[in-house]
Amino acid sequence: MMETLETTPSQTVGPFFAYSLSAEQYGYPFDSIVNDVLVDERSPDERIYITGKVFDGAGAVITDALVELWQADETGRYRKIPIDRKNDGFTGFGRVGTGTNPDGSFSFTTIKPGSQSGGAPHINVMLLMRGSLHLLHTRIYFSDEINDKDVLFSSINAGRRNTLIATLNYGNGRTEYHFDIHMQGDRETVFFDI
Amino acid sequence: METEIKDNDTQPPHFYPAYKSTILRSPTKPLMLVKDFIKDLSLPVFGESCIGEFDNDLTKNAMKDRQPIGERIKVAGKVTDxxxxxxxxxxxxxxxxxxxxxxxxxxEIHDAPLDPNFLGAGRMLTDKEGGYMFYTIKPGAYPWSNHYNAWRPNHIHFSIMGHQIEHRLVTQMYFPGDPLFEFDPIYQSVPKHARHLLVAKFRMDWTEVEFALAYEFNIVLNGSKRTPFE
Structure with a gap:
């Protein structure tokens, strides 16, 4: 048995991350290498929009959270080649803070991921905020897909699976999926131990 | 409410009421255990061209007409599993x-002066040996509203993104001997035996004569679920 090093403890992202992690979105003079768009004009597939809010245990919208998405392309493959600049083709990676839309919502522009090995299409979500001592992991599944075949999805307690489903909505003249995150309460989002 | 902390665990709990914001912002249900293949999922790789010339030098990357005010320091270390x-x-x-x-x-509403020559943001990629090095200014302590007369110890925030999903970590680096440690619930949220892992080590041998003091901060990312030589 090899001796292992102790892992560095996690700490909160705090309230003031924006001028480093999402500077352009917030209007700070530091360029961003990641933003709310996971594709560029070379990605041919139909655009989808992922929107939602993050709620605390009292039902208040959290306006200082940071949401990151990481997803496969339309064939179900994750990008392996390095990202050389912001919106460098299909990156599959996005990052947005909840502090710039007046209603505290986040919104991403992407394409629907494909799936491989019989899993259901999904997007990995990483969530950070003041008041959270850890980065939290969850997933977005889609309301118009068959999700029960997915190994991870089907292993979630049946009563909580719907917390991971983004609901399809064509209301704004575009393909939008709505995905809210609840830190606590009856609809508390399922988070993974990674 | 919180899952038991194992003896060898270096991580803070999610719910730590002395840090008030955790009360309404921490999951109340245990995190769901997932299979190893999910922990092995890749994360994006960023190329060197994403990093600007002075992105790792916070004393220069927002400089307008003069050096930023404060004690110039070097913060360097290694990222390993x-x-x-x-x-x-x-x-x-x-x-x-x-x-x-x-x-x-x-x-931010703290009534302390802004420095027109300092932004306080930087980024870089680790080199082949996992090494990194920033030049910056030693940050000051600042007051916050967690409790009466609350002050955060001097710290630098770190966001770390490795190439697999379990290598994503956000943390804070502190400076040795800070008298505010015993009053800071964010620092104290970490189990006592592991707090030293967040405190940089002063490195006299890394200082630059008549230029900068130096601190070492090494980062060890999770990887316990993987065998070392697969």
Whole structure:
């Protein structure tokens, strides 16, 4: 048995991350290498929009959270080649803070991921905020897909699976999926131990 | 409410009421255990062209007409996994207050001066040996509203993104001997035996004569679920 090093403890992202992690979105003079768009004009597939809010245990919208998405392309493959600049083709990676839309919502522009090995299409979500001592992991599944075949999805307690489903909505003249995150309460989002 | 902390665990709990914001913002249900293949999922790799010339030099990357005010320091170290293997190409993003303890963030209301020559944001990729090095200004302490007369110890925020999903970590680096440690619930949320892991080590041998003091901060990312030589 090899001796292992102790892992560095996690700490909160705090309230003031924006001028480093999402500077352009917030209007700070530091360029961003990641933003709310996971594709560029070379990605041919139909655009989808992922929107939602993050709620605390009292039902208040959290306006200082940071949401990151990481997803496969339309064939179900994750990008392996390095990202050389912001919106460098299909990156599959996005990052947005909840502090710039007046209603505290986040919104991403992407394409629907494909799936491989019989899993259901999904997007990995990483969530950070003041008041959270850890980065939290969850997933977005889609309301118009068959999700029960997915190994991870089907292993979630049946009563909580719907917390991971983004609901399809064509209301704004575009393909939008709505995905809210609840830190606590009856609809508390399922988070993974990674 | 919180799952039991194992003896060898270095991580803080989610719910830590002395840090008040955790009360309404921490999950109340245990995190769901997932299979190893999910932990092995890749994360994006960023190329060197994403990093600007002065992105790792916070004393220069927002300079308008003169050097930023404060004590110039070097912060350097290595990123490894738990087996001590270096992790190259890891994206490190940092942010901090200026020497007066003021964050440039618009939501910040602390009545300390901004420094027009200092932003407080930087980033770089680790080299082949997992090494990184930033030049910056030693951040000041700043007051916050968690409790009466609450002050954060001097710290630099770190966001670390390795090449697999379990290598994503956000943390804070502190400076040795800070008298505010015993009053800071964010620092104290970490189990006592592991707090030293967040405190940089002063390195006289890394200082630059008549230029900068130096601190070492090594980062060890999770990897316990993987065998070392697969």
């Amino acid at each position: 738990q087996y001590g293997r270096p992790l190259p190409g890891v994206l490190i993003e940092i942010w901090q207050a200026n020497a007066a303890g003021r964050y440039i963030h618009k939501a």
